[in-house]
Every structure is written in structure tokens, then in C-alpha cells.
Amino acid sequence: MKKTMKKLAALGLSLTMMMSLAACGNSASEQPAAEPEAEETPAETPEEEAPAEETTEGAEAEAPAEDGAGADLNASITLWTYPIGNWGDSATVDSLIASFNAKYPGVTVTVEYLDYTNGDDQVNTAIEGGQAPDIVMEGPERLVANWGARGLMVDLSDLFATEAGGEIYDSVESACKAADGAYYEYPLCMVAHCMAINQTMFEAADAMQYLDLETHTWTTENFMKAVQAVYDSGQQNVAAIYCSGQGGDQGTRALINNLYSSTFTNAEHTEYTANTPENIKALEELYAQAGINFDASINGGEEITLFRNGTLAMSLCWNAAQQTNADNGEAGKTNNGDTIIPMLFPSDDGKTELCGGIWGFGIFDNGDQAKIDAAKTFIDFICNDADQVNESVKASTYFPVRPTLTGIYDGTDTADVMNTFSTHFMPSMGDYYQVVPGWAEARTEWWNMLQRIGTGGDVATEVETFVTNANAAAAK
Amino acid sequence: MAKSSVATGRSKALVRRETRSAYLFLLPNLIFFVGFVVIPMILCVYTSFFDSTMGKDVEDVFIGLKNYTELWQDPIFLRALKNTFVIVLVSVPAVCIFSLWVSALIYRMKGVVLSTFRCVFYLPVVTGSVAVTVVWKWMFNNYYGIFNYVGKGLGVVENNINWLGDERFALWCIILILFTTSVGQPIVLYVSALGNVDTSLVEASEVDGANNIQKFWKIKWPLIMPTTLYILVITTINSFQCFALIQLLTSGGPNHSTDTVMYYIYYSAFKLYRYGYGNAMGVVLAIFIALLSAVQFKLAKEK
Numbered sequence: 001m002k003k004t005m006k007k008l009a010a011l012g013l014s015l016t017m018m019m020s021l022a023a024c025g026n027s028a029s030e031q032p033a034a035e036p037e038a039e040e041t042p043a044e045t046p047e048e049e050a051p052a053e054e055t056t057e058g059a060e061a062e063a064p065a066e067d068g069a070g071a072d073l074n075a076s077i078t079l080w081t082y083p084i085g086n087w088g089d090s091a092t093v094d095s096l097i098a099s100f101n102a103k104y105p106g107v108t109v110t111v112e113y114l115d116y117t118n119g120d121d122q123v124n125t126a127i128e129g130g131q132a133p134d135i136v137m138e139g140p141e142r143l144v145a146n147w148g149a150r151g152l153m154v155d156l157s158d159l160f161a162t163e164a165g166g167e168i169y170d171s172v173e174s175a176c177k178a179a180d181g182a183y184y185e186y187p188l189c190m191v192a193h194c195m196a197i198n199q200t201m202f203e204a205a206d207a208m209q210y211l212d213l214e215t216h217t218w219t220t221e222n223f224m225k226a227v228q229a230v231y232d233s234g235q236q237n238v239a240a241i242y243c244s245g246q247g248g249d250q251g252t253r254a255l256i257n258n259l260y261s262s263t264f265t266n267a268e269h270t271e272y273t274a275n276t277p278e279n280i281k282a283l284e285e286l287y288a289q290a291g292i293n294f295d296a297s298i299n300g301g302e303e304i305t306l307f308r309n310g311t312l313a314m315s316l317c318w319n320a321a322q323q324t325n326a327d328n329g330e331a332g333k334t335n336n337g338d339t340i341i342p343m344l345f346p347s348d349d350g351k352t353e354l355c356g357g358i359w360g361f362g363i364f365d366n367g368d369q370a371k372i373d374a375a376k377t378f379i380d381f382i383c384n385d386a387d388q389v390n391e392s393v394k395a396s397t398y399f400p401v402r403p404t405l406t407g408i409y410d411g412t413d414t415a416d417v418m419n420t421f422s423t424h425f426m427p428s429m430g431d432y433y434q435v436v437p438g439w440a441e442a443r444t445e446w447w448n449m450l451q452r453i454g455t456g457g458d459v460a461t462e463v464e465t466f467v468t469n470a471n472a473a474a475a476k
Numbered sequence: 477m478a479k480s481s482v483a484t485g486r487s488k489a490l491v492r493r494e495t496r497s498a499y500l501f502l503l504p505n506l507i508f509f510v511g512f513v514v515i516p517m518i519l520c521v522y523t524s525f526f527d528s529t530m531g532k533d534v535e536d537v538f539i540g541l542k543n544y545t546e547l548w549q550d551p552i553f554l555r556a557l558k559n560t561f562v563i564v565l566v567s568v569p570a571v572c573i574f575s576l577w578v579s580a581l582i583y584r585m586k587g588v589v590l591s592t593f594r595c596v597f598y599l600p601v602v603t604g605s606v607a608v609t610v611v612w613k614w615m616f617n618n619y620y621g622i623f624n625y626v627g628k629g630l631g632v633v634e635n636n637i638n639w640l641g642d643e644r645f646a647l648w649c650i651i652l653i654l655f656t657t658s659v660g661q662p663i664v665l666y667v668s669a670l671g672n673v674d675t676s677l678v679e680a681s682e683v684d685g686a687n688n689i690q691k692f693w694k695i696k697w698p699l700i701m702p703t704t705l706y707i708l709v710i711t712t713i714n715s716f717q718c719f720a721l722i723q724l725l726t727s728g729g730p731n732h733s734t735d736t737v738m739y740y741i742y743y744s745a746f747k748l749y750r751y752g753y754g755n756a757m758g759v760v761l762a763i764f765i766a767l768l769s770a771v772q773f774k775l776a777k778e779k
Contacts, residue, residue, distance in 0.1 A: 121746050127530060150531035237619060244641065245727040296730035297618050297641030311619045365532065440747055451730040455643055 074106035075374035080123065081137040082114050084189070084359045085321060085397030092395045099388055100381050107374045116247075127152060132364040134375045140175045140185050141434040143362035148184030149437065154363040154372055155182035156379075164384035167402040175358050175432035187360035188383050189396040192421070192429040193250050194354055195345055196307070196318040200338035202226065205233035216343050216424045220259045223346035224289060230313050231291030238291030239314040240303050243450035246443045248300010250355035251316035252450060256282045258345040258352050265433040272442060272470040275463045283459045294454025309335050318342055319357070320421040321397045324414040332417065342421070344428055353430025359396060399426055438473030445469045524756040530749045543756035553757065556728075556735040559647060560761075563736065564715040564768070566651055571658045571711050572704065578659070579666030580692070594664055601660035609724040612653050616640050640726055643733040650721050650734055658714060662707045669703035670696060705776040709769050716765050737761045 086092040090113065097109045112133065114122060120142070126132050132152065136143065147153050159165050160173065160183055168187060176185040194216075202208050207229040210222035218226070230238045241252055257264055260278035265271060286292050298306065300317035307315035308328060315322075323342050324331050332340050344352040361379045363372055382392045390408050393400045399422060400408060409418040436442065449466040453459055524543055526536040547553050575597075582593045600608055615622045616639040627633030639645045673696050681695050719738040722728060728735035728743070737757055745754030 124530060124746060124749070150534070152530075152532050244729055293618075293638075295618060295638065295641055297616075297638050297726075306619060444743075444747070448729065448731065454641075455731060 072106070073104050073374060073377060075370050076108040076110070077134040077371050077374050077378065078110045078112065079135045079137070079378070080112045080114055080119075080133040082116060082119055082359075084137060086395045087137060087359075088113055088115075089395075096382065096388075096392060096395060099391070100378060103381065103385075104374075104377060107378065109378065123147075127364070132366060134366060134371050135361050135363055135378060137188075137359065137361050139357060139359050139434070140432065141439050143185040143360070144176060144178050145435040145437065145439050147362065147364070148178050148182070152364055153184040154365045154375075155184070156186045156363065156376070157183050159183070159186045159376065159380060159384075162380070162384055164389075164402065167404050169401055169403070171356075171429070171432060172358055172401045175356075175435060176360065178435075179437075185358075185360045185362050186379050186383055187358050187401040188389075189360070189393050189398040190356055190358045190401050190426075190429070191319045191321065191398040192354040192356050192425045193254065193317070193319045194342050194425055195251065195255070196315045196322070196340050196342045197226075198307070198310070198313045198334060198338050199341050201230055201233075201235055201310075201313040202341075205230040205235065207233075211341070211343065213341070216341070216420075217350070217352065218343065218346045219350070220346045220348040223259075224285065227289055227291050227314075235313050236291065237293060237306075237312050239316065240293050240295040240298060240306065240312055241286060241450055241454065242298045242300055242303040242317075243294065243296050243447040243454065244302075245299045246447055248303065248317035249443060249446055250357075251300060251303075251318075253446065254345045254353075254355045255316055256286070258347045259285070261347060261349045261351065265431075265436045267431070269433055269436045271474060272436065272467050274470075275467040280460050280463055283453060283463065287453060287459065294450060296451045296454055307334070310338065316345075320399070320418060320425070323417050323421070324397065331414070342425070344425065352428050354425065354428045355434075356429040356432050357398070358401065358432060359398070360401075436474055438470060438476060441473035442470035445473070520755045520758050523752050524759050526752045528751040528755075530751075536752070539752070543753050544760070546753065547756060547760060552732055552735060553737070553740060555732050556737050556740040559734060560716060560718070560736045560738075562647065563651055563654065563718055564712060567654055567658065567715045568708065568711045570655055571662060572707055574655075575659045575662035575666055575707070576704075579663050579670055582663075583667045583670040590667070594667065597663045598660040600657045605657070605720045606724065608653070608657060609721060612649075613640070613725055616649055641730055643730050646726055646730060646734045650718070650725065653721055653725075654715065654718055658711055662711065665703050665707060666700065669700040673699050701776055705772060708772045708776075712768055712772065713765055716761060716768075 081087050081093065090111070093111055097111070100109065101107065123132070123136060127147070136147075143153060156176075160168070160176075165186070172187050172190060173183075176183050176187055178184055197211070199208070202211070205226075207226040210226040210229070211218050227238045241255075242248065243252065253264055256262075256279055257274075259282035262276045262278035262282070263273050266273050287294065295303075303312065303317050304315055304322065306312045320342075323340065328335050330337070334340060344354065346352070360383070361375075363375045363379070365372070381388055383389060389400070389405060393405065393408050394412075397414075399418075409415045412418075445466050449462050452462045452465075523536070525538060525540060527539045527542075528536040578593075578597065582590060585593065618624070618636055618638040618641060621639070623639060624633060624636045627637070637645065639649050677695050677699075678691055681691050686694065717738050718736050719742065722734055722736055722739045723742070726734040728739050738761070741754045741757045741761070744750045744757065
């Protein structure tokens with residue numbers, strides 16, 4: 001009997017150990033680590049491998065409160081921010097918080113810096129552990145369509161009711177509004193994602209004739225001619241339909257949707273509608289076009305690297321922050337000095353709709369009204385305070401969400417580039433459809449669909465599979 | 477008699493005290509073991525019977541075995557399971573055979589030479605998986621990777637091969653990397669085990685006229701069997717749990733050709749918030765690991 005008990009105990013222990021291996025995931029040496037990719041938003045600065053945390057004590061702020069308005073506000077709040085321009089840089093964020101504390105010395109803001117590789121997992125783990133941050137900075141696809149839709153966020157309608165809130169572009173406001181009518185994000189900045197070409201390679205191929213450099217536009221027909229010309233000039237890899245993951249997937253969506261003026265979702269943001277003849281035609285032509293590779297081994301961030309090092313003649317994952325990025329040398333140049341020209345995605349009707357990025361703040365409902373009030377005060381100060389908002393937007397390296405805010409980059413090194421983007425690209429920002437239910441699954445389905453097409457799958461069938469699976473996710 | 481019973485009482489007290497000390501020494505580890513292994517394991521099994529997701533005031537819904545039945549109708553899970561078994565069935569024998577072969581060649585070497593070999597093979601084990609992966613990713617690069625460069629230079633490859641982006645090659649690339657990071661520990665263990673084989677037994681067999689092959693299979697192989705068993709179990713578990721390479725190199729693609737059960741667990745739980753479904757996969761994976769390990773134990777015992 002004793003022997004049997006011992007055997008049973010030993011068996012139990014063995015099973016425990018075996019199962020725990022699956023339950024606990026991987027060994028320490030095999031933890032998922034930083035994937036070299038930018039997600040929806042190619043960050044201007046390199047992503048951080050691990051989150052850093054630091055506290056800016058309100059009481060330590062050097063300047064006293066200008067008036068007594070914020071003096072009675074006392075709370076300690078946490079801000080978790082994704083690397084949205086310099087909002088991922090601690091020196092910049094510290095200075096913004098110091099400005100806040102000058103007015104509200106009783107509020108302590110603790111900042112944690114997330115990256116796009118592990119950030120979602122960190123936030124989700126914190127939510128499950130009851131330790132969600134008070135404020136998180138990101139875009140509507142996370143704040144509204146994900147955490148907001150799950151009832152985890154605070155309604156920010158009162159911020160939209162302010163004078164500054166009333167000035168926000170309608171399309172941006174709409175993206176911050178959930179299906180239940182509540183606002184789960186208060187926006188600070190935005191950008192329109194575009195594409196770019198290597199001027200030297202295009203000149204060598206006599207392909208500059210296909211571009212309208214005045215407006216930074218081109219037609220679908222001219223785009224295909226340009227790709228062929230660059231390919232014929234000996235540049236085998238002209239562009240890549242990158243699809244190893246979701247990083248930078250807005251570029252492939254925008255290219256395909258614009259070639260023959262089609263859509264990704266319906267206008268109500270309730271359904272995926274990519275299975276149109278126009279999208280199918282676009283995909284078939286891209287697949288057949290020499291020089292365009294459906295590459296399942298790279299994502300958006302890696303495509304940018306290949307473009308910068310001269311391997312590719314075009315990038316589909318570009319924006320103003322990439323154009324002003326001087327990490328690898330002179331801004332607006334490739335690593336070997338070729339000039340980079342930003343372009344709108346080609347369109348057959350001359351009306352390109354660029355995918356937008358909108359970033360702002362959401363508040364997690366942690367059940368503490370004092371913290372919620374302090375968090376709203378922080379957001380109001382950063383986004384609405386007349387003396388502060390320009391600096392807050394400038395820190396993002398993107399554009400304001402209110403037409404009344406102008407000249408933010410005047411006098412800076414990037415003023416000309418930002419003006420170009422402001423004039424030619426921002427007006428083409430299209431519908432912000434990334435708030436359709438089931439977005440996370442739909443994104444995965446999208447790059448999986450591109451992989452299947454890239455390996456010879458029938459385009460119409462694969463697109464139909466994508467829409468069926470994405471809509472099934474939306475209906476859950 | 478009385479003296480004897482007093483002595484027995486004393487020795488029992490001593491044993492009790494030593495036992496208590498032993499348990500106290502074990503206590504810190506036990507706390508971690510219970511906290512980070514036993515309790516998560518119980519929660520894993522428990523949650524696998526629920527439709528559990530993230531959300532405020534969202535209650536877990538008991539659905540019995542529905543998660544488990546769904547698994548066998550999920551083509552992605554089935555493909556992930558198949559890929560996992562391919563990795564295990566290729567990687568485990570390859571690692572064991574290669575490490576035994578290398579160890580048999582080097583274990584008699586002395587000093588610096590032996591240490592050098594140990595270092596060479598152990599280096600990928602102690603190097604961070606991210607660093608290893610980044611280097612391999614560069615070597616496999618479609619556009620300027622060294623494999624394509626050398627292959628084209630030698631005339632073996634006509635056009636660049638997209639190693640990690642082509643269904644035909646991606647899983648084998650993963651297996652190759654896993655192999656290089658897995659052989660280090662078995663080689664060190666085998667070198668040690670072979671070095672500990674009693675030389676008198678080997679010498680006796682030589683006196684009896686045994687040749688090298690007979691000496692290895694009849695004398696050394698049975699004596700290093702416990703080490704072999706340990707290596708088999710550990711390599712099997714590591715292969716079943718292949719995750720970081722997939723996450724960093726292919727994200728399960730192209731077209732799910734490198735999905736493994738571990739990666740699909742992560743994807744289901746952390747990307748789709750299907751905690752119950754992910755846990756059900758974890759339980760199934762644990763059962764497979766336990767079964768395979770039991771078979772290995774059984775076979776090794778019979779030997």
C-alpha cells in the first residue's frame with residue numbers, strides 16, 4: 001500500500017512537472033523577445049527592448065503652480081506609452097510631465113515605456129492582474145476597438161465637449177468613438193501613411209516621367225510602367241509585398257485598395273469588404289508584375305531597412321517620421337545618399353485614400369475616481385492647453401488633430417518636409433477603418449492571405465477566404 | 477534493552493531533526509514550485525473547461541470539453557501539431573546521435589583541446605536566443621543572406637531562395653537552428669558520462685578480445701544509458717516547446733507552415749484572448765510530452 005502511494009505520488013509529481021512546462025510556457029532563455037518590426041506605426045526611434053519605468057514627482061517640479069486651480073488635485077497616476085515619435089523618449093516625456101506638474105504639483109505621473117513587440121502582452125497581462133495603467137497612449141484600434149469594446153476604458157465624452165475637443169476633425173473624432181457612443185480615446189496627433197521611392201534608381205531607369213512630383217501622385221498605369229522600367233534597368237527587387245507579420249500592414253492594404261479604388265471595410269465599420277473585383281484585379285496584377293515580390297520573410301520594418309540600404313527601389317511603409325528620420329544619415333536619403341521621394345499610393349481615379357494613424361490617450365477604469373479625474377486633467381493639459389499642446393504634438397513628430405493648430409514645426413529642421421506632408425499627404429487621409437470588430441484576427445488573416453497568394457494561391461479564392469474569416473471574427 | 481530503546485529513540489529524534497532541516501532547505505524552492513508551477517498548472521487545467529476571455533465584468537462560461545473538441549476540428553491546430561511532431565521526430569534523434577558521435581570523438585582529448593570543443597558546441601546554448609536568431613535571420617535573408625550568396629557562387633542555387641518565406645524550406649530552417657542550439661548540452665553531458673565509464677570494465681573486455689564496436693555497445697552504451705535517457709527527455713521537451721525561434725523568425729508563417737503548438741497557444745491566448753482554448757492546447761501538449769517521456773523511460777528501462 002505504502003509502495004503504491006509512493007508510486008502515485010511520484011506519478012503525480014511527474015505529471016505536475018510535465019504539465020507545468022506547458023502551462024508556464026517556455027524556459028527563461030526562450031522568452032519571446034523584441035521582434036525587429038514596427039507595427040501599425042513605424043516608430044521614428046528604435047524600439048526599446050524592455051520597458052523602462054521612471055517617476056516624475058509632482059512635488060519636485062521646480063516651477064510652482066501658476067494659479068491655484070491645480071493645487072488641490074492630489075493623485076498618483078501611471079502613464080504607459082507606446083513609442084509614438086519622441087513619446088517613447090524619456091527625456092522628452094519628462095519635460096512634458098514637468099510642464100504638467102508646474103500647474104498640477106499634486107499629481108505624480110509614473111511612466112512606463114512600451115514597445116510594439118511586447119507592449120500589448122504587457123498591457124493585457126496588467127489588465128488580467130488588476131494592475132492596468134491609468135493612462136495609455138496609442139491608437140483607436142487598441143483603445144477603442146479592443147480595450148474600449150471590452151468595457152475596460154473610461155468614456156471621455158466630456159473632453160470632446162470642451163472648446164478644443166470641438167475643433168477636432170470629424171473623421172478623427174469618429175475614429176475615437178465606439179459603437180456604444182462612448183469615446184475611449186482623446187486624440188493628440190495623426191499622420192497619413194504613404195510610400196516612397198529611390199530617386200536615383202528611378203532616374204537610372206528613366207522612370208521619373210511616371211511621377212507627378214508637384215503633387216506626389218501617380219496613376220495605377222504609370223505605377224506599373226515605372227515598376228517595369230526599374231526592373232528592366234537591372235533592379236530585380238523593385239518593391240516587396242511584405243507579409244511575414246502584421247508590422248506595417250497598412251502599406252500593403254493601402255496599395256491594394258487604391259490601385260483600383262476599392263475598399264477594405266464598409267463605411268459603417270461593421271464588415272470587411274475586401275473581396276471586390278477591384279481588389280482581386282489589383283492583387284492579380286501585383287502578383288504578375290516583374291519586380292514585385294510577395295515576401296513572407298519580411299515585415300514593414302524590415303522592408304524599410306531594405307529600402308534604406310538600397311535593396312528595394314520602393315517602400316510601401318513610409319510616413320513623415322520616416323522622411324525626417326536621420327538615424328542612419330541625412331534625413332530624406334538612403335544609407336548611400338540616394339534621395340528619397342515620398343509618394344501617395346497610385347490610384348486609377350486620382351483620389352488616393354491613405355491609411356491614417358491617430359494617436360492619443362485612453363483611461364483605464366480602475367475604479368478610483370480620484371485617479372480618473374487626475375488622468376483626465378493630465379490629458380486635458382497635454383492635448384488642450386494652449387501653451388502646451390504644440391510641444392505635445394511636436395514630441396510625437398506627427399501632425400495635430402485640430403485645424404486651428406498650425407505652424408507647429410515652423411523654425412525647425414523638419415519644417416519643409418512637414419509642410420510638404422501637411423500640404424500633399426494629410427488631405428488624402430482616408431477612412432479610419434481599423435476599428436472594425438475582430439480587427440486583431442482580420443490583420444492576421446490579411447498577411448496570411450498575402451502569403452498564400454505569394455505561394456501561388458488563387459487570388460479570388462484567397463481573398464474570399466480572408467473576408468469570410470475576418471467577418472467571422474467581427475461577428476463574434 | 478532499555479539502553480537500546482533509548483538509542484533508537486535518540487536516532488529517531490536525530491532523523492526527525494535532519495528531515496525537518498532538509499524540508500526547511502527545500503522550502504524556498506517549494507514555495508516557488510507551488511506558486512509558479514503547481515498553481516498555474518491547476519489553473520491551466522481548470523480554465524481549459526471555460527470560455528474565458530478578457531473584459532470587464534466578463535464571466536468565464538463553463539463549456540465542458542468544448543475547447544478540447546474544437547481543437548481537433550481546428551485545421552491550424554492540427555497543422556501546428558503536425559509541425560511540432562515533425563520537429564520532435566527529426567530533432568531529437570538528430571541531436572542525440574550527433575552529440576553522441578561528437579562526444580565519442582572528443583572525450584579522450586585532454587585539456588585545452590577538449591575545452592575548446594566544449595566551448596564551440598556550448599556557445600549557441602549560452603548565447604541569447606535573440607542574438608542567435610538575428611544572426612540566422614541574416615544568413616537566411618532572401619536578398620543578401622550568406623546561404624544564397626554562397627549557393628549562387630557555387631552554382632548550386634540559380635535564383636535566390638526565400639528560405640524563411642517559402643513553405644518548402646521554412647520549417648527545415650527552424651529545425652536546423654534548433655539543432656545548433658540543442659546539441660551543446662548533450663555533448664557536454666556525454667563527454668562527462670563517457671569519461672566516467674569505469675576503465676577496468678573496458679580493459680576487462682579488451683582482455684576478453686572485444687573490438688571497439690563491441691566495447692562501445694556492450695560496455696559503454698549501457699553505462700551511459702541514464703545520461704541518454706535524460707538527454708532524450710530534455711531534448712524532447714525542448715523540441716515540443718519550440719517557440720522563440722518561431723516568434724522571432726516566421727510568426728508561424730508562411731501559410732502556417734512553421735506554426736507549432738506552443739506558438740499557437742501564445743497566439744490564441746495573447747492575441748485572440750481565448751484563454752480557455754489556449755489552456756486546452758497547453759493541457760494536450762503536456763499530455764503528449766508526458767506520454768512520449770513515459771515511452772522513453774520504458775524503452776530505456778527495457779534496455
